[in-house]
Amino acid sequence: MTYPETIDALGVVDYDKWPVPSKFSYKPREFRENDVDIQIDACAICGSDIHAAKGGWGRPYAPVAVGHEIIGKVVKVGSKASSNFKIGDRVGVGARCFYCQNCDACDRGFENNCENKVSTYFGVDKESGVPTQGGDASHIRVDGHMVFHIPDSLETNEAAPLLCGGITGFAPLLDNNVTKGTKIGIVGVGGIGHMAIQFAKALGAEVTAISRTRSKEEDAKKLGATHFVASGDPESMKEHKGTLDIILNTSSSLSQSAIDPLVTLLRARGTIALISFPPADEKIELSAPTLLLPNLTVKGSALGTPEQTQYMLNFAAEHNIKPWVETFDINEKNLSDAWVHVESGKVRYRAVMTGFDKFFGDSRQ
Template sequence: MPYPEEAEGFQVDGPENFTEFHKRHFKLKPFGDYDVDVKIEACGICGSDVHTISGGWGAQNFPLCVGHEIIGRAIRVGPKVTLIKEGERVGVGAQSYSCGKCKQCLNDNETYCPVEQMDTYGSKWADSGIVSQGGYSSHVRTHEHWVFPIPDALETNAVAPMLCAGLTAFSPLVRNGAGPGKKVGIVGLGGIGHFGIMFAKALGAETWAISRSRAKEADALKLGADGYIATAEEGWEKPHLCSFDLIINCANSSKGFDLARYLSMMDVHGRWISVGLPEEEGQVIKAQNLISNGVLIGASHLGSRREMLQMLQLAADKGLKGWVEEIPIGEEGLKDAIQRMKKGDVRYRFTLTGYEKVFG
């Protein structure tokens, strides 16, 4: 099989027409000694994909092929690659490079590298000027550190969304002590949130789903939640005052969000960690809102390679899988999926399939 010089994928030309996808060829970055070429078999549709192509996060490098919840086959590995074997089933997530040498990179904080970070799509390589293109395509070319072997027990289509949504939920859980004896809340039952519930429970924490209505209660319990809080109900926070050790805020929007009520549920020095990046202007925070229980507010960005491998192994050991709806990749399937994502009409993730048919 000849190695690819180019990939073929579905690009969007800008926010004006962000549901119009165009099948095109585009150049891959020059193949490096540590690179792995991945022939893609499936890709989740992440909320980031929608924020990016719709312009909600600001200007981007268009035309752009998004997608960063990639599962595929390693068809070529560079001469210095040691972490991945040719032929292995692998995943690629939302980040595809960091400097690898700084204090953060050497400390499992490579997703916070202040020197250089490349997103799987939309980032420009400094040397070649090529803009990285994501997984709504035939191939990605990625440094081995950002390519992850997938345990055999995990199904391709169900594991794909773990590569971004799953890790985004998993990293702040383990970094902030989710485990036995801890009470953990997950706000927002979407792609990230449904993994949050699953993983918090798998890690041994008392796990609560926090959503607006009761519409997703049955799902939450099936995902492993021990309890459910519906914030549309009067006095919802009262039974939980000063009791949560950790809440992961996966909400995709901060509109109408009464943060002080959520924070009143935190135990002293509890942690409120946001993983969503709402498009709105942010929230006003006064020290007065934080002082009554000394709560800490933070945010979390993806997770390290070490955490990715740990999460995949946990999922394999406990038989965890994403709840996905499969959609065949193509102009129509993408348009439909993105429109439904915009409305929040998915439980809880789309996975694009049928790559072989479209890309050969």
């Protein structure tokens, strides 16, 4: 059996075999009138995928296909999704596959904070109880509300990383009114940071890239940063003290040694926004005077709303924003190599699995 009865996937069958994925098939939940089925052409690797595949969030179920930066073509459209999608449309799916439209957050338009959200993988479909499966697969079945149109001028491989990493960096720029002249510091020139620098620049902000060492200074400036701070160098930190309106922390470390010095870079009334998941045992501690005397704000941000996500894709097309990607044709060895490469921190700056037609050929139209 192949699609539409079953969907072929490549993922974690045995967590103890990390980093070696295996091929498997799963039976998708029933097709509903709001759904679209997508034949997948590319899926980028988010840091979360590595964490999930290694069992870092426990082992909710196996087999599981990770991957939630998905681009593909629509191959089936439910009756209620047909006003927005047609067969052949190029579309994307991100880290969530369901918002309830019925909780306080959804009612207020903050769907990304939905109490009943379901993740694209490591989630359970509310109605059927079927565990969700991600994008390292031949197809995916998703509620059309969570599916986005990809503008023609974005290349498939370059659009994929926008679906999770891109919106994670872009939504807090919108939410914090980053605009012409805003002095923003972006911590971490990596998967999310390298996109956030481009977005902030396109919004007209004056961007300072902040990284431990100067090894990524040249890249940061190519991406649109005007200034560069080496946070491991006290002189560099002193030079930029009190210069920023907002700091976006994309780095996964929230350790005290990382946060305390960062806050000194803010001007009075500044904001530090945290957008990445640190190890579970890390907490932020700020003393009251540090926070009160300059009227600082600490904010968190998770992904973005569906409306912001579509806006981001259109904005990226309009402003020629392109994630820097390394591509790998999907198969057991290459997915394993790509996971290890991403985990090592050496990827510049997003790994994207491609060539789905070759690997999943039998099940495709």
